[in-house]
Amino acid sequence: MKITSVETVQVPPFYNLCWVRLHTDEGLTGLGETFRNAAAVAAYTHDVLAPLLLGRDPMAINGLVSDMRNRLDNRFQGFPTRSIELQSVSAVDIALWDLLGKALGQPLYQLLGGACRDRIPVYNTCVRPGRDSVARRLMHYAPGAEGTTNVQGGRGGIAGDNLEEPGELAEELLAEGFTAMKYSPFDAYADKTRGYDISLSDLKDGIKSVEKIRKAVGARIDIYVDYHTRWQLPGALKIAAALNDFDVAWHEDAVQMHNMGDLQTFREHVRGHVVGAEAYATVDWLREMLPRRALDIVMFDTGWIGGVSETRDIAALCRSFGRPFSPHDATGPIVLLAGIHQAIASPAALKQEVVRTFLKGYYRDLVTELPRMENGHIQPPESAGLGTELQPALFERQGVQCRVSAVNA
Known part of the structure; x- marks a missing residue:
C-alpha cells in the first residue's frame, strides 16, 4: 500500500x-x-x-x-x-x-495494546453562550464569520452552559452523570495586570461562582479551574490561595508552562491537583517536567503535540513516573476520538475531557460517528481506525x- x-x-x-x-x-x-x-x-x-x-x-x-x-x-x-x-x-x-x-x-485502541477498560470517566468543560465562549474561537480568521452557523448548538445541540447560574448548572451536570465540571472564573481579569496580580475586588468576584456551586451541591461535584496560562506566578498563587477554602480539585495551566521553576513553586504551595499542559505536553517537555514532580496530572492534546505516536509514548512515560493523564478536548471530534482510544488502551488514563455543548452540537455536523457518552463515561466506536469519517x-x-x-x- x-x-x-x-x-x-x-x-x-x-x-x-x-x-x-x-x-x-x-x-x-x-x-x-x-x-x-x-x-x-x-x-x-x-x-x-x-x-x-x-x-x-x-x-x-x-x-x-x-x-x-x-x-x-x-x-x-x-x-x-x-x-x-x-x-x-x-x-x-x-x-x-x-x-x-x-x-x-481494528479499532485504534487495539493497535495500542488493547483495552484496559471498556469506557473512561469524563468531566465537562463548561462553555458559556456569547462572544467570550470557546466556540467563537472556531471561527477565527473566517471571512464574514459574524452571523454564521450556531457552532455551539449545531444540529440538536444545546445553547451552552449557563455559567450565570453555576449552582443550577452543577445540578444539571450531576443529573447527567458528570461528577466534575471545569471552567475559567478568573480569565476575564488577567489582562488588567498582564497576569501579574489580581485585585481583591476581582478575586472576590471570581470566587462568587465557586461559592454558588458549593452552596448548591456541596461536595457532590469536583470543581476544576482552568487558568489558561494567563497568569504569572504571583497572580496564580493569589488565586489558588483563595480557592483553597472551596476544595478545588484541579488547577490547570496555572502559569506560563515553559517556566518550569514557577510551576514547581506553584505545586509546592497549592492544594488540589496541578494539571498541564495541553500545548506543551510533548515527550520532550515531560522528560524535563515529570522528574521535577511539578505535575500531578498530565494533559495533552493529540492534535497539537505530535499525534497518536506521541501520546502513546506519553502514556508510557506517565506510567513510569506514577502520574495519570487526561486527554484534552475543546477543538474537534477527531482529536476527541483519538484521546478516547488512547485512554481506553492505557492503565494511566484518569479521565477524558468533553465539552457537552460541542459533543451534542456541532460535532454531529462534522463526522458520521461519535463516541457514546452515558452516565458520566464515554467509549469509542468499535469500527476500524478512529471509527468515523x-x-x-x-x-x-x-x-x-x-x-x-x-x-x-
Whole structure:
C-alpha cells in the first residue's frame, strides 16, 4: 500500500479546524485533525510534508514520523510546544494510525495494546453562550464569520452552559452523570495586570461562582479551574490561595508552562491537583517536567503535540513516573476520538475531557460517528481506525477549501 495523495480540508464556519486525509492506492483513507492556524497548517502539510509522504508505505508509521520530525530542513527545532509544524505532523500522524486501523480492520485502541477498560470517566468543560465562549474561537480568521452557523448548538445541540447560574448548572451536570465540571472564573481579569496580580475586588468576584456551586451541591461535584496560562506566578498563587477554602480539585495551566521553576513553586504551595499542559505536553517537555514532580496530572492534546505516536509514548512515560493523564478536548471530534482510544488502551488514563455543548452540537455536523457518552463515561466506536469519517455534506458547503497534493500531480 502506498500514499497516493495528501488532502487538507477546511470548512466554513470552522476555519480554525484543519482536517488531513491520506489517500492510498488500495482505496483506504486515513483522517486526522488539528486546531488553530489552519491555513498555515494546510500550507505546511502540502509544501513540506506531502513530498515526504507521497509514494511511501503508510503502515510504516514510526519511520514516517521520525522523518517528519527529524529529516526535514523546515522542521520545528524550537521549544517543545504547539507550532505550525508540529500541528501538521500531529494531524498526519493521527491519519496514519486511522489508516492502519482500517487496513487491519481494528479499532485504534487495539493497535495500542488493547483495552484496559471498556469506557473512561469524563468531566465537562463548561462553555458559556456569547462572544467570550470557546466556540467563537472556531471561527477565527473566517471571512464574514459574524452571523454564521450556531457552532455551539449545531444540529440538536444545546445553547451552552449557563455559567450565570453555576449552582443550577452543577445540578444539571450531576443529573447527567458528570461528577466534575471545569471552567475559567478568573480569565476575564488577567489582562488588567498582564497576569501579574489580581485585585481583591476581582478575586472576590471570581470566587462568587465557586461559592454558588458549593452552596448548591456541596461536595457532590469536583470543581476544576482552568487558568489558561494567563497568569504569572504571583497572580496564580493569589488565586489558588483563595480557592483553597472551596476544595478545588484541579488547577490547570496555572502559569506560563515553559517556566518550569514557577510551576514547581506553584505545586509546592497549592492544594488540589496541578494539571498541564495541553500545548506543551510533548515527550520532550515531560522528560524535563515529570522528574521535577511539578505535575500531578498530565494533559495533552493529540492534535497539537505530535499525534497518536506521541501520546502513546506519553502514556508510557506517565506510567513510569506514577502520574495519570487526561486527554484534552475543546477543538474537534477527531482529536476527541483519538484521546478516547488512547485512554481506553492505557492503565494511566484518569479521565477524558468533553465539552457537552460541542459533543451534542456541532460535532454531529462534522463526522458520521461519535463516541457514546452515558452516565458520566464515554467509549469509542468499535469500527476500524478512529471509527468515523467526515460528513459528506461538509464538502457541499459554500466556501469549503480542499487542497490535494498527489503523486505525479
